[in-house]
Amino acid sequence: MNQKVLILDFGSQYTQLIARRVREHNVYCEIVPYHSNPDLEDGIQAVILSGSPFSVRGEDALDLNLDKYLGKIPVLSICYGAQLIAHKNGGRVEASNKREYGKAELDVKNTNDPIFKHIDPHSQVWMSHADSILEIPEGYEILAGTKSIPIACYKSVSHAHPVYGLQFHPEVTHSEQGSEIIGNFLFEVAGCKADWTPAVFVDETIAELRETIGEDHVLMALSGGVDSSVGAMLLHKAIGDRLHCFFINNGLLRKNEFNEVLDLYEHLGLNIKGIDRTDYFYSELAGISDPETKRKRIGNAFIKVFEEEAKAVPGIKWLGQGTIYPDVIESISVHGPSATIKSHHNVGGLPEKMDLKIVEPLRMLFKDEVRKVGASIGLPDHILQRHPFPGPGLAIRILGDISEDKVQLLQEADHIYIQKLKEYDLYDKVWQAGTILLPVQSVGVMGDERTYESVVALRAVNSKDGMTAEWSKLPYDFLADVSSTIINEVKGINRVVYDISTKPPSTIEWE
Numbered sequence: 001m002n003q004k005v006l007i008l009d010f011g012s013q014y015t016q017l018i019a020r021r022v023r024e025h026n027v028y029c030e031i032v033p034y035h036s037n038p039d040l041e042d043g044i045q046a047v048i049l050s051g052s053p054f055s056v057r058g059e060d061a062l063d064l065n066l067d068k069y070l071g072k073i074p075v076l077s078i079c080y081g082a083q084l085i086a087h088k089n090g091g092r093v094e095a096s097n098k099r100e101y102g103k104a105e106l107d108v109k110n111t112n113d114p115i116f117k118h119i120d121p122h123s124q125v126w127m128s129h130a131d132s133i134l135e136i137p138e139g140y141e142i143l144a145g146t147k148s149i150p151i152a153c154y155k156s157v158s159h160a161h162p163v164y165g166l167q168f169h170p171e172v173t174h175s176e177q178g179s180e181i182i183g184n185f186l187f188e189v190a191g192c193k194a195d196w197t198p199a200v201f202v203d204e205t206i207a208e209l210r211e212t213i214g215e216d217h218v219l220m221a222l223s224g225g226v227d228s229s230v231g232a233m234l235l236h237k238a239i240g241d242r243l244h245c246f247f248i249n250n251g252l253l254r255k256n257e258f259n260e261v262l263d264l265y266e267h268l269g270l271n272i273k274g275i276d277r278t279d280y281f282y283s284e285l286a287g288i289s290d291p292e293t294k295r296k297r298i299g300n301a302f303i304k305v306f307e308e309e310a311k312a313v314p315g316i317k318w319l320g321q322g323t324i325y326p327d328v329i330e331s332i333s334v335h336g337p338s339a340t341i342k343s344h345h346n347v348g349g350l351p352e353k354m355d356l357k358i359v360e361p362l363r364m365l366f367k368d369e370v371r372k373v374g375a376s377i378g379l380p381d382h383i384l385q386r387h388p389f390p391g392p393g394l395a396i397r398i399l400g401d402i403s404e405d406k407v408q409l410l411q412e413a414d415h416i417y418i419q420k421l422k423e424y425d426l427y428d429k430v431w432q433a434g435t436i437l438l439p440v441q442s443v444g445v446m447g448d449e450r451t452y453e454s455v456v457a458l459r460a461v462n463s464k465d466g467m468t469a470e471w472s473k474l475p476y477d478f479l480a481d482v483s484s485t486i487i488n489e490v491k492g493i494n495r496v497v498y499d500i501s502t503k504p505p506s507t508i509e510w511e
Contacts, residue, residue, distance in 0.1 A: 003045050003193055005029040005186070006038060009329075010052035010062050010080050016329060017171040018048060018078070020366055021182050026194035030364070031329055034064050046074040046190035049081025051169065055131055056080065056087040057094070071159035074190040076182075079129055082154070082165030089137035101128055103174060104146045106153075113143055113155065114188035115164055119177050125152070126174035133167060140165075162189050198369070198376040202234070205361055209238035213318060217242045218359060219310055220320030221302075222272065223391070224253075224261040227322035227362060229383050230374040232270060234361040235320055237377065241271040243320065244313050248305055250298065251278030251407060252393030255415040264383065277305050285395065285402040291511035294402070298392045319356040323363050324370060387432045388466065396511040400439035410437045412490045413456050420482045421460075430472050433460040436499075436510050444494035453494040458482065461508055469503040 005022055009015045009031050022029040027045075032038055034049075047069050054062050062080075066088055069075055077085050087093045108121045125146075133151040136142060139158030146152050149167065156163035164185065170178030186192040218235055222228045222245050235243045247265065249258040262274040284301045288294055310316065362370055374384045390396055394414075398406050414435035421427040436457040444451040458479070460472035483496040499506075 002043050003028065003195065004043055005046045005048060005190070005192065006044050007031045007048045007050060008034045008038075008064065008081075009050050010034045010054070010084075012051035012053070012078075012080070014169055014171050015050045016326060016366075018050060018182075019325075020368075021171045021179055022048075022186065023196060023366070023369065024179065025183050025186055025192075026196045027186050027192045028196040034062055037065055037068065040068065040073055044073065045192050046076065046186070049075065049077040049084065051079035051081065051128070054080065055095075056083045057131065070156070070163055071161055074161050074185070075163045076185045076189075077163070077165045078169060078171070079167060082167055083129075083131055083133055085163065085165055086133045086136055086140075086154070089140075091133060091137040091140070092135035093131050093133050095131055102126070104148065104152075104168065106144050106146060106168065108144045108153075110141075110143045115153075115155070115181060115184045116143070117184050117188055119180060119184070124174065124176045125168035125170070125178065126172045127168050129167060133165070136165075164189070198372040201365070201369075201373055202237075202376055205234055206238045209235060209359070209361060213239055213242075213359065215242075216317040217244060217313070217315055218318040218320045219244050219246070219313060219316045219356070221245070221306060222247045222261075222265065222270075223322075223389075224257060224383075224386070225322070225389060226367070226370055226374065226384055226386060227324055229265075229322075229379060230370050230377075231320060231322040231361045232265075233268065233374070233377055233379060235359070236268075236270055243271055244316065245270050245272040246306065246309055247272055247274050248302065249274065249276040249278055250281040250302065250393060251404070252281065252298070252395045252402075254389070254394070254418070255411040264380070268379075273309070275305065275309055277301075280305065282402065282404055287401055289401045291396055294395045294511070295392050298395060317357060318359045321358060321360050323360040325362075325364055325366050328363050385428055387427075387430070387434075389434075390509055396509055397434055398437045399510060406437060409454065409490065409492050410435060410456070413437075413486045413493055416485050416489065417458055417482055420478065420485065424475070424478050424481075426474065426478065429462075430460045430474075431463045431469070432466075432508060433458070433472075434509075435459070442495040446494065451494050453492050455495040455497065456486065456493055457497045457499050457510070459499045459508070459510075461503070463503075463508075466508065469508055471500045471502060474498075 005027060007018055007029055015031055019029050019031050052062055083093045103124055104127045106123050106125045108116050111121055132149050136151060136154045140154050140156050142151055142154050144153035152167045154165045169175060170181045220232055222232055232245055247262055265272045281301050284297045288297060371384045394407055394410050395402055398410055417435050421433055438455045438457060440455055441452045442455045460474055461469035462472050463469035479498055486493055486496055
């Protein structure tokens with residue numbers, strides 16, 4: 001990997017989208033906090049400045065030493081970044097009555113500029129700003145505006161390398177030709193090469209893993225999900241049986257999942273041990289109804305089991321994790337209220353306790369890129385296209401306390417739901433689906449008898465990354481079939497409801 005684009009993050013909610021759009025053009029990029037003021041190393045082809053919730057006019061404005069970049073390398077600045085360049089170089093940025101939120105029509109003044117190559121003179125873009133650039137600095141020219149603001153895009157004419165400022169957000173899908181504008185900057189302006197591909201990533205990662213790990217051994221816990229599976233296969237291709245994998249059954253997996261996933265991993269050639277500790281996890285959850293307490297109990301139990309089993313594998317120096325790029329980005333602080341800081345969710349607490357170094361083969365990939373890499377190394381579709389499944393498993397889909405009977409009841413209902421989605425060719429058209437066991441009983445009539453039995457809710461959503469989600473418009477005949485089958489075949493359930501809540505305000509999971 002010789003080339004990359006550097007994205008300086010000022011805390012925008014859209015920064016990850018910028019990175020995704022760049023990588024969709026097969027150009028490698030990395031996000032770094034603006035205050036890290038990174039130097040221009042060999043291989044950096046361009047710099048992109050993100051937006052921000054802050055105002056360049058405020059006392060708490062986020063500042064950057066622009067002299068390190070302007071004129072030294074092609075620069076694309078978006079929203080706050082564009083305002084910052086204008087503000088610091090003699091332009092005028094002010095709060096205006098002509099604020100823009102949402103869709104606007106771009107009016108391109110200079111269609112010959114390379115950033116607007118093959119772009120319609122009038123196209124829809126997405127605005128999200130309170131301040132407006134009212135005057136550009138000396139040595140800059142206006143390339144585009146909108147009906148509300150005269151300066152929607154500007155460019156330097158005095159620097160050795162082009163500097164562009166965009167008041168709109170080309171990274172969001174509402175900007176109809178935004179991806180093409182980003183592509184024009186990458187290829188027509190910055191001269192990037194489209195050489196960031198899954199095959200290149202696989203070859204480079206395997207080589208790096210071999211060099212980093214040497215002859216050491218690696219321990220890794222697998223979940224059956226996409227991230228841990230792809231990460232494990234990359235490690236396996238790099239070091240073979242010196243990768244030691246555990247797949248722990250906590251009794252909260254889907255029906256038959258433990259044996260099916262374990263069998264699949266063995267067929268893929270992984271050096272894996274299946275560990276069934278169902279009874280231990282159930283004992284730790286006995287009488288617990290609070291969702292957060294459930295999560296903590298499960299996490300602590302997992303760590304204890306993992307530590308116990310690891311003692312039987314001497315000489316381990318490394319801990320493999322399925323961390324992906326959003327985990328890394330969200331763990332880095334960007335000053336400001338929009339910053340979200342969270343610890344990695346994979347195996348919290350283990351490295352410190354076990355004195356192991358961490359290896360994360362996927363730490364620079366987004367979820368969709370993980371799937372592409374998995375496909376390129378031959379992982380089957382039913383792993384790669386598997387719906388996201390919560391780490392605590394069915395424990396947070398059983399509202400209230402956990403018991404073996406409740407788990408089995410939910411497993412049966414959920415199994416019918418998932419199988420029906422596949423039977424109706426709907427599984428791959430839904431981002432995530434699951435069944436929730438509610439802590440209520442409902443009156444029903446079966447035969448000549450009145451029943452008081454459990455209620456389950458079906459949940460299905462469509463999303464790109466889980467940050468927002470729309471409920472899936474599943475066909476009525478499908479829902480009717482699922483409901484009838486569950487009620488007829490799962491003794492103890494006499495009512496099925498369908499969740500039609502969006503995120504936000506509701507979350508995908510109920511707990």
